[in-house]
Amino acid sequence: MTVAEFCVFGVVALYLLTIVPVKWIGYRKYDNAKPRDPAFYEDAIRARALGAHLNGIEAFPFFAAAVLLAEFRLGPQHLIDELAVLFLIVRIAYVFTYLGNRPRLRSILWNIGFTINVAIFFLPAIRGYLPG
Incomplete structure (x- = not known):
């Protein structure tokens, strides 16, 4: 497996790890029979x-599709890997800015992440223009 493919798994793990601790910490108020109960998410950090x-x-489907298509279309693997790692780092920072209630920085990070996905997606199309 490539580094980028491990990053696809990392992005899945990240979005799961974003909500699981909140449910564990609030286990006395969290009702697994009603996992989408709006009352549980009234607390600001939970929301x-x-x-x-x-x-x-x-964000996951576009990232996963971009990575897989770039690899299947024989984009430069080292660039796919580097951009995938960068995307994962940006997503981790995004989660922290979301939890820390920093909306402007969060939006900037979202746009950076989206741009990285677009770059991964188009790597096979521009590979002939990239240096060795």
Whole structure:
């Protein structure tokens, strides 16, 4: 497996790890029979953790598709790997800014992450223009 493929798994783990601790810490109020109960997410940090979790689910398909398509279309593997690691780092920072209630920085990081995905996606198309 490539580094980029491990990063795909890392992005899945990240969006799961974003919400699981909040549920564990609030286990006395969390009801697994009603996992989407809005009352549980009335607390600000829980609401932000849920938002970060849902955004992670939304961001995952494009990232996974970009990585797999770039690899299948024989994009430069070292660049795919480097950009995938960078995307994972940006997503980790994104989660922290979401939890820390830093909306402007969070939006900047989201845009950086999206740009990285676009770059991964188009690597095979521009590989002829890249240096050795």
